Amino acid sequence: MNILLTPDTTVLELAEYYPETETVFDRYRKRIGVCICCECLFCSVKEVARRYELDLDELMARLSNAIESATGED
Numbered sequence: 001m002n003i004l005l006t007p008d009t010t011v012l013e014l015a016e017y018y019p020e021t022e023t024v025f026d027r028y029r030k031r032i033g034v035c036i037c038c039e040c041l042f043c044s045v046k047e048v049a050r051r052y053e054l055d056l057d058e059l060m061a062r063l064s065n066a067i068e069s070a071t072g073e074d
Helices: 011-017 019-032 045-051 056-071
Strands: none
Touching: 011 019, 011 045, 019 056, 045 056
16 A cells, blocks of 8 residues: 655654654754654654654655655656
8 A cells, every 4th residue: 555645744654654754864864963753753744854853845745755766757
């Protein structure tokens, strides 16, 4: 089963259904100095963006690209 990526999707849902997205969160960890998967597991993508002052559109695009690369979906 797959889920639809929206700003309301939680980090937990992404980690569960699309483990390849963890690499995206890891890149942000290096940038902001916080493990998003550890600190925000139950947060939505938009909550993560707001909390760490990240560009939501950029974060969504990177997550979407990671999912598409792994699943072969467009």
